[in-house]
Amino acid sequence: MRTKIISAVVLGLGISSAAVADTEAMMQAAGAELFNKCTACHTTDTSKNAFGPSLVGVVGREAASLPRFAYSDALKNSGITWTEENLRKWIAGNDQFVPGTRMRHVEITDKAEQDYLLAYLKSLK
Numbered sequence: 001m002r003t004k005i006i007s008a009v010v011l012g013l014g015i016s017s018a019a020v021a022d023t024e025a026m027m028q029a030a031g032a033e034l035f036n037k038c039t040a041c042h043t044t045d046t047s048k049n050a051f052g053p054s055l056v057g058v059v060g061r062e063a064a065s066l067p068r069f070a071y072s073d074a075l076k077n078s079g080i081t082w083t084e085e086n087l088r089k090w091i092a093g094n095d096q097f098v099p100g101t102r103m104r105h106v107e108i109t110d111k112a113e114q115d116y117l118l119a120y121l122k123s124l125k
């Protein structure tokens with residue numbers, strides 16, 4: 001019984017110190033790793049679009065608003081602004097959120113992974 005309580009306390013401490021270490025920088029690093037799922041099509045170069053539009057400055061941007069990128073009508077007509085909430089929905093299932101999008105299906109539903117990716121996307125300025 002006593003060991004159970006002690007290990008519960010130790011476990012609790014472990015979790016809280018991990019949470020403290022979860023700084024913005026660490027989240028961005030984890031997000032950069034996850035962004036490997038996106039780099040096949042997206043650049044982090046402000047001026048270049050690849051198979052997908054550049055994601056530099058995407059947080060807060062209107063959807064389908066970059067010049068020189070041939071967006072789908074679905075995204076152009078979506079009326080979406082890329083708030084954090086909308087980006088979460090997009091990466092959790094872009095083709096459910098915007099049916100008819102040209103972007104291949106992605107599915108990142110884990111809340112922590114979404115947090116990391118968002119922290120990374122926010123850092124792209």
Ligand code: HEC
Nearest residue numbers: 037038041051052053063064071072075101102103104106
């Ligand atoms: C297979 C290529 C591909 C992959 C992989 C991909 N995307 Fe895309 N992405 C696209 C294309 C193409 C569009 C434009 C979609 C349209 O016009 O309907 C797009 C659009 C977007 C947009 C909207 C940008 C804007 O200017 O409105 C965001 C945000 C986005 N992608 C994020 C991501 C993230 C985050 C990942 C990785 C988890 C990812 N994408 C993976 C091809 C891809």
